[in-house]
Amino acid sequence: MTNEELKSYIETNYTSLLTHNEAGKYDLLFEVDAVNLVTVCEKLKNDPELLFDYFCNLSGADTTEKFEAIYNLGSIKKKIRIDIKVVLPHENPVIDSVQTVWPAANWYEREMWELYGIHINNHDNLTRFLLHDEWDEGYPMRKDWDAPDFIRFPDL
Amino acid sequence: MLGYIKGLVELVKGLGITGKHLGKHAVTLQYPEEKDIMPERSRGVVVLLSDKEDGSLNCTACELCMRACPTAAIRIIAPRGEDKKKKLELFELDFSLCCYCGLCEEACNFSALKLTGKYEYSTGNKDDLLWDVNKLQDVGRDVDYVDKRKKKVKKVAPKPTETVDSKPKSDEIKTDKIETKPSATENKTDKIETTKPVDEKPKSEGEA
Amino acid sequence: MGIIKKLPIYSEKIPGGGIVTTSVEQILNFAQAKSLWYLLFGTACCAIELMCTGASRYDFDRLGMIFRASPRQSDLIIAAGTITKKMAPRLRTLYDQMAEPRYVIAMGGCTIKGGPFYYDSYSVEKGIEHIIPVDVFIPGCPPRPESLLEGCLTLQKQIQQRKLADWQEK
C-alpha cells in the first residue's frame, strides 16, 4: 500500500477520528483527539487492511504553548507506517495509556511522564526510571525548565 | 555416553582452531616501544598552527571555530583595537570538554588550527588540560599541514599588515587580487561587529 | 597498613634504618605499580575502547593490568564513560569497597568535567573528581587505546615515586 492509498483509505474510513496534518514529511501524519486515542489505536491495530501491530516509538514535544505526543506505528505484515499526533494543553496535560493495545508503549509513556510531566491515565507502573530517585526538580524536557546546577550552552 | 564422546571431539576441534594460532606472530603492538603511525586524518589533540616561514600564529581571531564547537571548548577573547583590528588576547582550549569532532578545523578558513595525531597527554592535574595559546602553538610547531590560506592571506592582507611580517612578500606577488576581495572581508567583519558577542562571553561563563 | 605507615618512624631511629625504609618503599612501590588490577567499570563509549585495549591488538596484560570483576580484588578503577547522577552513588560505593591502596583513572572527557555533556545536560555528573579522588586524567573522547596505556604508565610512574609516609593517605 502506498502512502496515497493509505491516506485515502484512512480519510474515507476514519473521517471523524483522524485528520491529516500537512506538517508530516515522508510519512503520513494524522492528528487525533486525546479522548479518542485508545479507540482509534484499537481500530488501527485490528483493521484487517492496516494491521498496525508494531509500536515503533512515542515521542513528546513541548512547543511552549502545547504539548504534543507523537506515536509512530508500523505494520510488519503490510509494511506501512503512520504517525499519529495528539495535541495536549500546556496546563495539566493528561493522556490515556495505550499499553492495552501495544504493551511496548509502557516504557515510552513512563519516560514521557517523567520528562514532560504528561500524566498517563490507566498506566500500571508510573514510576521514575530515567532520572535518579531523589529527583525533585520538575520535568526537565519542558522548555521553561531550569535548575540551579543546570549550565546552559553559552551563546557564542 | 556417545554424547559425551561427541562433545569431547568437538571441544578438541575447537582447541585445534586456537592451537593453530600458537606458532603465528602475535598482532599485539608493544605500545611504549613501538607505536602505530597515525593516519594523516587522525583526530587527536587540537593544535594552533604557525606560519611556516616566520613562525607567527596563523590565527586571525575570527572566532569561527568558537562558534562551530558543539561543546564550547574553545574560548577566544579578541577585542578590537583602536585600529579596528582584532587582537588575540586569549585563546583557550579545554581538553576536558573537547569532543575531537573536527568541526573547528572545518570551520577555519585560515589553516589556523588542526587536529593532529598526537594523543599522549595524560596528566595528574586537571588544570593541565586547559591549554592556552602558547602551549597550543608549541605543540603544533612540528605539525605538517597544507596551507590553504595562501590565496586568502592576500585578501586579508590589508588587515594584519603590522603584526605579520610575511605580508609584504605576499603583497609583492599578486597585488591584483587584493582589490577584488577586501569588500567581502569587510562585510564579514561588519557582521561580527553587529552581533558583538565578544564581551558577553566571559561574563556568561563566569556566572555558570 | 598501620605497620607499613609506621615503619619509617621506628626504623629511622635505628642507625642505618633509612636503608630499610627506602628498600621497602622501592619494593612495595614496584610491586604495586607493576600489577595494577583494574575494576571493569565501563559505562559508555570509553568502555568500548577499554575493551579494545584489553583485547589482542593493545593487550593490557603486558603492563600487569588484569581486569577483575569485583572491587574487592582490584587496585584501580578505570572510570570509563559518562557518570550520570544516578550512577554516581554506585561509583562511590565501589570505590569504598576497594582495599587500600587504591587508585583512580578518569578516562575521557565525561569523567574529567562532563565532556560533551557539560552544557545543557540535567543528568550528567560534571566530572567525577568530587565523588572520588582521581590520580590520572586521560583526555580524549574517547581516548585511543594508546592514550589509555600511556595514562596507565603515568600512573605507574606516579606510584613509584610515592613515599612510605604518605602511603595510604588520599
Add this chain to the structure above:
Amino acid sequence: MTDLRTEEFDINMGPHHPSTHGVCRLLLTMDGEKVVKVVPYIGYLHRAIEKICENRTYAMCIPILDRFEYVTAMSCNYVFSLAAERLSGIEVPERAEYLRVIMLELNRIASHLIFFGTTAMDIGALTPFLYALREREYIMDLFEMTCGQRLTYNYIRVGGVSKDIPEKFIPQCKVTISTITEKVEEYKRLLNKNPIWKMRTIGIGKLDADLAIAYGVSGPILRASGIDYDLRRDDPYSIYDRFDFNIPVYHNGDVFDRYMLRLDEIQESCKIVAQALEGIEEGPIRAKVSPNFKPAAGETYTRIENSRG
C-alpha cells in the same frame, strides 16, 4: 531422593556488573538457578542528549549523536542526516550514498563482532573475544584512515559525507572483507558444536514471535524470533535496493539463534560492502549544505535498520 523444597529469592544484578557491558540494573527473582522474573531498571546512562540537541545547530548535533549509540555511531549520524535531508529534500550525490552504505555495513560488522566477542566471554569462552576484537581492529583502521576517529566518527553529514576515502581504502577494505568472511567461518567452527556453548545458549532466553511484536522488539532479535522484517528491504533507504543480499531469519528466538543470525549478518554485510566497492564511482561527496543549515519546517520520523535493533 525426595523433592527438595525450593524458595524464590531476589538477586540484584547491576548497575555495575562485569557482564552488562553498559549499565542496567536487573532485579532477578530466582528459583534455584532459574530466573523466574526480571524487573529492569534503566536510566544509568541517560545523558539528556535530546535536551542538548535543542540548543545546537544541525552540524553540532552530529558529534553529540555519535555518543548516543557508540557501538554503531555511523547509524546515528546517518539517521539524523537522513531525517534532515528528507525534511528539506536534499539530493545526496551518488558517491556519498555508496560511501554511506560501505560505512554503515562496516560498522554493522564491527558491532556484531563486539556482540560475538563479549557474549562468548560472558558465557565463559575468552578466546572468541580476542579473535573478534582482533578483526574489529581492521575495521577501526579503515574508519580511522577515512575520518580520523575510531569510535565517534562525525562522518556522515547532512547532504553527504565529510571526507572522501583515501586512496588505499578500497584495496585495504577488500582485504578486510575477505578476511572477515573467512574468519566468521572459523568462529562458527569454534563455537557452533561446542557442547558447553550449546548447553548455555540453546533454549535460553526464548522470545516468541507474538511477544516480540507486542513489545516492539526490532533488528536481529526480531528476526531471530522468526519474523522476516528488515528495513533495508522493507522500507528501503539510501541505495540498499541496488544490492543483492539475503536477510537471515531464525525461528527459535533463543540466544543461540540470535548468535547465529548475527554471524550470518556479518557475512551478508561483507557481501554488500563488496558490491558497493565494485559499484562506487567518482563524483562529488557532498551536496551543498551550509554549516548553519536549517531544514524546512515540518516534521519527519526516520527509521533505519541499526545493527543492535
